[in-house]
Amino acid sequence: MNTSFRLKLVLFGFWLLFGLVIGRLFYWQVLEADQLAIAALKQHQDLKTIPASRGRILAADKSSLAANEEVFLLFADPSRLEMKADLAAEKLAFLLAGEEEEAELEETIKNRLNQPDSLWVPLRRQVSREVKKTIEELEIAGLGFERDQKRIYPEGTASAHLLGFVGHDHQGEPKGYFGLEGFYDLQLAGQPGVVRREKDASGKPILLGFSYKEEKKDGRDLLTTLDRTVQFLVERKLKEALINYGAVSGSVVVMDPDSGAILGMVSLPAYDPVTYFNFAEEDFPNPVIASSFEPGSVFKILVAASAVNEGVITSETRCLTCSGPRKIGGFEIHTWNDRYYPNSTVAEILIHSDNVGMIFVAEKLGRESFLKYLKGFGFAEPTGIDLQEEDVSPLRPAEEWKEIDLATASFGQGIAVTPLQMIRAAAVIANRGWLIDPHVVSGIIEAGEVKEIKNRLPKRVLKSSAAESVSAMMVEAVEKGEAKWAKPEGFRIAGKTGTAQIPVEGHYDKEKTIASFVGFAPAGRPRFVMLVTLKEPSSSPWGSETAAPLWFEIARELFIYWGVMPER
Amino acid sequence: MTRKKQSKFWPGLKYIFGGILLLALIQLFASHRLATAGKLVAEIEAEAAVIKTQNDYFIEDLDRLSSLTNISGKARGLGFIPAGEVLYLAPQIPVALGR
Numbered sequence: 002m003n004t005s006f007r008l009k010l011v012l013f014g015f016w017l018l019f020g021l022v023i024g025r026l027f028y029w030q031v032l033e034a035d036q037l038a039i040a041a042l043k044q045h046q047d048l049k050t051i052p053a054s055r056g057r058i059l060a061a062d063k064s065s066l067a068a069n070e071e072v073f074l075l076f077a078d079p080s081r082l083e084m085k086a087d088l089a090a091e092k093l094a095f096l097l098a099g100e101e102e103e104a105e106l107e108e109t110i111k112n113r114l115n116q117p118d119s120l121w122v123p124l125r126r127q128v129s130r131e132v133k134k135t136i137e138e139l140e141i142a143g144l145g146f147e148r149d150q151k152r153i154y155p156e157g158t159a160s161a162h163l164l165g166f167v168g169h170d171h172q173g174e175p176k177g178y179f180g181l182e183g184f185y186d187l188q189l190a191g192q193p194g195v196v197r198r199e200k201d202a203s204g205k206p207i208l209l210g211f212s213y214k215e216e217k218k219d220g221r222d223l224l225t226t227l228d229r230t231v232q233f234l235v236e237r238k239l240k241e242a243l244i245n246y247g248a249v250s251g252s253v254v255v256m257d258p259d260s261g262a263i264l265g266m267v268s269l270p271a272y273d274p275v276t277y278f279n280f281a282e283e284d285f286p287n288p289v290i291a292s293s294f295e296p297g298s299v300f301k302i303l304v305a306a307s308a309v310n311e312g313v314i315t316s317e318t319r320c321l322t323c324s325g326p327r328k329i330g331g332f333e334i335h336t337w338n339d340r341y342y343p344n345s346t347v348a349e350i351l352i353h354s355d356n357v358g359m360i361f362v363a364e365k366l367g368r369e370s371f372l373k374y375l376k377g378f379g380f381a382e383p384t385g386i387d388l389q390e391e392d393v394s395p396l397r398p399a400e401e402w403k404e405i406d407l408a409t410a411s412f413g414q415g416i417a418v419t420p421l422q423m424i425r426a427a428a429v430i431a432n433r434g435w436l437i438d439p440h441v442v443s444g445i446i447e448a449g450e451v452k453e454i455k456n457r458l459p460k461r462v463l464k465s466s467a468a469e470s471v472s473a474m475m476v477e478a479v480e481k482g483e484a485k486w487a488k489p490e491g492f493r494i495a496g497k498t499g500t501a502q503i504p505v506e507g508h509y510d511k512e513k514t515i516a517s518f519v520g521f522a523p524a525g526r527p528r529f530v531m532l533v534t535l536k537e538p539s540s541s542p543w544g545s546e547t548a549a550p551l552w553f554e555i556a557r558e559l560f561i562y563w564g565v566m567p568e569r
Numbered sequence: 570m571t572r573k574k575q576s577k578f579w580p581g582l583k584y585i586f587g588g589i590l591l592l593a594l595i596q597l598f599a600s601h602r603l604a605t606a607g608k609l610v611a612e613i614e615a616e617a618a619v620i621k622t623q624n625d626y627f628i629e630d631l632d633r634l635s636s637l638t639n640i641s642g643k644a645r646g647l648g649f650i651p652a653g654e655v656l657y658l659a660p661q662i663p664v665a666l667g668r
């Protein structure tokens with residue numbers, strides 16, 4: 002081998018090595034550049050996510066209806082665990098679980114701790130700070146805690162349907178469902194912040210180095226119109242009533258008739274928003290806004306108001322067809338007690354809750370006007386209340402309304418409304434003729450300032466004189482009607498009882514009813530309008546014996562609470 | 570340049586260089602203090618986090634203790650009972666004021 006060849010061989014070797022080095026450099030500095038940059042960033046920079054707190058939901062007096070509690074995720078690093086997994090699992094399960102699930106939890110923890118190759122295993126979520134402290138006192142090496150937040154409802158489950166609950170979306174992020182939590186989820190959620198800065202070898206920040214900060218935005222607080230005292234006493238009274246009257250379910254809504262502010266809203270049975278996952282999906286929708294019912298006789302006040310407003314009747318107009326049952330479209334319509342009052346006035350029709358008399362009033366009004374007022378009172382559309390999942394039944398088109406439909410609708414059967422639609426319509430009479438928008442939130446709090454939420458302007462539905470006339474008839478209905486025995490003494494209350502049969506598979510059930518009472522007080526200058534509904538009360542099917550006494554009981558408490566004096 | 574002219578300039582330059590050197594030393598000292606203040610910052614941040622957490626705990630406790638559910642339970646425990654009959658002592662409101 003001559004010298005020249007050897008030299009060329011060595012040169013080739015050098016070129017080969019040189020090419021390898023260049024190639025490797027190219028690989029690391031070009032192809033893997035991004036990965037290396039990220040790795041370098043991780044090594045030299047500290048990235049912290051600053052979690053945002055979910056906004057609170059406050060009552061009108063700024064007390065918390067929904068708030069946050071700090072809880073912890075307990076995790077373990079099995080590779081660093083010094084205690085035996087069995088013993089650690091036994092100690093932890095005793096502290097973390099109730100009696101029923103202790104054994105199961107112990108098994109789960111033991112299995113997770115027996116993974117020596119894992120660096121991080123979750124053991125239990127939502128550990129309270131008291132339990133965390135007790136676990137820390139055990140001084141078990143290899144355990145750690147991560148901060149988390151849990152939604153709490155200090156006033157209990159009373160407002161579950163109103164507030165909704167916080168679950169998780171498909172990415173595992175907290176998300177509100179139903180009620181206020183669902184409707185205002187974006188405002189309540191907030192945005193996490195980020196802090197990125199250079200750190201030294203021991204992890205401490207280098208102030209002269211790179212620094213980037215994005216402030217977290219905590220969720221905004223909601224200021225509601227709810228009076229928690231009203232909410233509390235309504236829940237207590239409704240709970241007692243469900244037991245006393247043997248009702249399957251019930252709801253109460255208390256509203257300011259002038260502004261539409263919801264002061265109290267309770268539906269029972271309710272669910273626990275903290276452990277919502279233990280309840281069926283059908284328990285979540287709020288019956289006040291999402292369950293339609295045939296209102297029955299409470300609806301009569303609206304039909305009477307419409308006819309008075311149209312000028313086709315007055316309170317003194319006499320019924321010419323009230324001497325017996327009415328035959329319409331192949332059906333025979335009776336009064337609720339088969340008693341008939343020939344030549345009764347419209348006021349007396351309401352006092353006796355006379356179905357046959359109401360057919361007379363509806364016929365005077367006429368189908369077109371009747372439907373016009375149905376829309377005017379807001380039954381053709383949702384109320385637009387700021388609660389998620391409002392669901393109303395649509396009104397049938399005018400051409401589908403037959404004579405029998407007008408007749409039955411005049412006493413609140415054959416038409417489906419939600420309790421919220423019903424109370425909103427009743428408020429029109431209470432506030433002398435205006436259709437208002439019911440709402441729960443009055444303002445959103447951001448940076449300590451309350452930004453008021455403006456509602457739509459009310460719409461005039463009735464003349465003031467018509468509303469006053471019907472209000473007077475409602476006062477007489479309370480004073481002289483079937484529920485007069487339960488009425489609080491000295492107060493002028495305008496109201497109407499209702500006992501509606503429940504439609505089941507195309508016919509009306511003879512036994513089951515929805516008992517209701519709608520009214521406002523004091524009649525001259527109403528402080529509140531309230532609707533009470535009880536489903537299938539077993540003690541008595543009649544509204545005058547169940548819903549009305551409940552309404553009056555709640556009203557007594559409200560009069561005391563608000564310092565409303567008796568008028569006589 | 571003659572020695573005489575050199576001696577005019579040299580004292581001035583000495584002061585300028587001296588000043589620059591002094592400023593450089595000050596800047597070095599200040600940078601050193603700032604660069605190593607990270608430990609202090611970390612300590613302050615940790616303390617602030619602890620105080621904020623305690624504050625949050627107080628708010629949580631306040632929410633729980635001031636709830637009507639809690640207050641009514643405590644009231645029952647103290648022997649309070651719902652009011653029975655209510656007696657209105659005020660005279661009848663005149664009709665004009667009633668509306």
